[in-house]
Amino acid sequence: MKKIGLVVFPGFQVLDLVAATAFELANAAAQRPVYDVHLLSEGGGLVTSSSGVRVETERFADPAFDTVMTMGAMDVAPSTPGLLAFLNKARAASRRTASICTGAFVLAEAGLLDGRRATTHWAFARNMQQQFPKIKVQEDKIYIVDDDVWTSAGMTAGIDLCLALIEADLGVEISRTIAKKLVVYHRRTGGQSQFSALLELEPKSDRIQTALAYARENLQKDLSVESLAEVARLSPRQFSRAFRSETGQSPAKAIENLRVEAARIMIDEGEHPIDIVARETGFSDPERMRRAFLRAFGQPPQAIKRAARLRQVA
Structure with missing residues (x-):
C-alpha cells in the first residue's frame, strides 16, 4: 500500500x-x-x-x-x-x-x-x-x-x-x-495555463454556456454560428447577438481562442507535430493555425514549440 x-x-x-x-x-x-x-x-x-x-x-x-x-x-x-x-x-x-x-x-x-x-x-x-x-x-x-x-x-x-x-x-x-x-473535467495537463479562455468569456446565460462547453469538447467539429446556435436552441441571428452581448466577442473569435488555447497545451507537451496539433484542435490547416497564433501570441507555433523543448531540457 x-x-x-x-x-x-x-x-x-x-x-x-x-x-x-x-x-x-x-x-x-x-x-x-x-x-x-x-x-x-x-x-x-x-x-x-x-x-x-x-x-x-x-x-x-x-x-x-x-x-x-x-x-x-x-x-x-x-x-x-x-x-x-x-x-x-x-x-x-x-x-x-x-x-x-x-x-x-x-x-x-x-x-x-x-x-x-x-x-x-x-x-x-x-x-x-x-x-x-x-x-x-x-x-x-x-x-x-x-x-x-x-x-x-x-x-x-x-x-x-x-x-x-x-x-x-x-x-x-x-x-x-x-x-x-x-464532477470535474478529466485533469488538465501540467502545461495548461492557469487562465482559461472560457473563464475570460464569462457568459451569463445557460444557453451560451452550453454552446461554449460543447465547443470546447468538440474542437474538431464544425463550430459555425449555425451549429452553435442549434446547440443553444436559438436562431443564428439570436445566438450571434446574445453571444456578443454576453461575452464581448464574436462567436468566431471565441472559437479561435479556444482552439489556440488547446493547441498551445498540445505544443507545450512537446509530443505532437504541428500538423497533428492543427488537425486535433480544429484548424483546417497549419497555416491557419499559424496566423491565429500570431494574433494571439505574436509568434508562430514553431517558436513556441522550440521554447517548450528548451524548458524541458533546462
Whole structure:
C-alpha cells in the first residue's frame, strides 16, 4: 500500500484537503486499498485552518512515505524549523514530494526546489521568484513535475495534481473515473495555463454556456454560428447577438481562442507535430493555425514549440 502524508500547519487552506478525497476515490475505483492517507502536523492533534475548521492530525514521526504533500495557505508566512526539518527528512526517505498552491513556498524554504522548475498560485508566483531566485518559477502552469518533485498552482489545481499522481500510479482509466466522481473535467495537463479562455468569456446565460462547453469538447467539429446556435436552441441571428452581448466577442473569435488555447497545451507537451496539433484542435490547416497564433501570441507555433523543448531540457 502507498502511504500518503498530507502536511498541514496552522492557517492552512482547507480546500487543499480535496487531495484526501482523490486518494480515497482511487481506492474505491481500484477496488482495493492502494493508498493509506495520513494527515500530519508538527505537533499533532487539532490544527486550525484559515477558515477556522479544525482537523485532527498525527505528529511528525517516521518520514518514509510514498508521497509527502504540503498544503498551502491563504497568507504565506515563514515555516517553523521543525516543519522544514521534517520535509527534508521526508524528501530523502520518500518516493515523491509535492505541494499544492502556496505549499510550494514551504518546499522552497526547505531548499527542496532549488535548481528546479516549480509553480504556485499565480498571485504569489512573482513573489516566490523574488524570494527564491534559485527556483525556475513558471507562473502560468497548472502543475509541474521536475523529477520526483511535483508542484501545483492554486486552489482547484490541486485536483489536477492529484489526478496526475494517481494516473502515474494506476493509469488513465482510474484517473478518469475519479474525475467523473469529483464532477470535474478529466485533469488538465501540467502545461495548461492557469487562465482559461472560457473563464475570460464569462457568459451569463445557460444557453451560451452550453454552446461554449460543447465547443470546447468538440474542437474538431464544425463550430459555425449555425451549429452553435442549434446547440443553444436559438436562431443564428439570436445566438450571434446574445453571444456578443454576453461575452464581448464574436462567436468566431471565441472559437479561435479556444482552439489556440488547446493547441498551445498540445505544443507545450512537446509530443505532437504541428500538423497533428492543427488537425486535433480544429484548424483546417497549419497555416491557419499559424496566423491565429500570431494574433494571439505574436509568434508562430514553431517558436513556441522550440521554447517548450528548451524548458524541458533546462
